[in-house]
Amino acid sequence: MKDNLVSRPDWKALAAKHPELLLLLPQAAGVAKFKKLSQGGLLFQQGEQPRDIYYLLAGDIQIVRHASNGEIVVVHRVHGGFFAEASLEFPRYHSDAFAFTDCVVLAIPLSVYGDALDNNAAFRRAHFVAQAREIRKLRSRIERLALPTARARLVHYIVTEGVDGSVELDQPLKALAGELNLSHEALYRTLSGMAKGGVIERRGNVLRLR
Amino acid sequence: MKDNLVSRPDWKALAAKHPELLLLLPQAAGVAKFKKLSQGGLLFQQGEQPRDIYYLLAGDIQIVRHASNGEIVVVHRVHGGFFAEASLEFPRYHSDAFAFTDCVVLAIPLSVYGDALDNNAAFRRAHFVAQAREIRKLRSRIERLALPTARARLVHYIVTEGVDGSVELDQPLKALAGELNLSHEALYRTLSGMAKGGVIERRGNVLRLR
DNA sequence: CGTACTTTTGAATCGCATCAAATCTGGTGG
């Protein structure tokens, strides 16, 4: 049915690259499983009963929901980390999850995850902090997207994501444009406009407000 | 300094209206305090050391950050519930929080809050679930804001916030416009356009896709 | 019955998306 190739994770190698997983080791080693999805593959489907919590190791997953009128709505695009944590709360999935690109997913049984949350204080705290951080990030992003102009969004980005009015970009400007929900052309124009006006300074991949 | 009027909460009345607080009762009763802020009052400031976690009971708080070039950036607008949870993670505030309207805030000492998370399993779970739900909501909202047209945002809203292609609005359309990050005029026009086209049906404060 | 707020429609304007095309860049293989 699903195009999964199930295998055992090499837990040590994994935890080295994803430290948040390290804390799960005591509980999850031996029971967590890899799932590999090729592009378009379905991970779970609306109505199914959740059995696992997922941690996305590679690729992009899309969470979509089907409207009654046939329209398909993208609820979320996952790039990495835990997802489908709603499983803890609901007995059925409310959306479909499919692989937008080839993916590698770690599947951790719900019981193991819940147990770790209850009894593994270190994991719990790390997880809690990660969640709180995620919430802050998302809120900040929403605030940013609500800004009407490209310029305001860019300033907001530099102030909130950077340090002391200065960000180092670890991605091409094109990707930043996506993050700001702008066409890359609009971002380029805004940047050069602000640079000309002396509001911003560009040195390589560093942006600085002045 | 700050225009707080500190007093003891009537915990029972509070917990009735804010069930998530109920679970904190064993730990927090007797140590949590009210702070009343009048409009413009400062709750905390960048650089200060956090002592409490806050729960907003009434009013709006704005979290702002000052850019090096003097610009002020709104990081987040709080309408209710726990906030400033970053306190658990950082020894200093990274932003200012001030009352956008008159506010009532419950201040719970950090130690009490952290202790409850560690030792009060029911509170912890409720809090965890609330966080997870918040994250889902925020992500969905971001996805929505990223949509280019008023129409697409509206459809997304109905599908994700409603049930079976139908939402009942508990707020005036003007407020919905804000949530969708549209001017209310744009929303009105979009609605009537879709209604005329038979894509949407309006009955009182219920919107239905067809 | 008046006041405040929401809902509605109109007209002008602005900013961004889109389509197009040129240049630049880093990395590849011959």
Next chain:
DNA sequence: CCACCAGATTTGATGCGATTCAAAAGTACG
């Protein structure tokens, strides 16, 4: 080392959709 290619960057022209300003009609509530 150079030719070449894919992707990133940049600039230009056009059009659309949303914002803004304005004004009127509807609605709730004391």
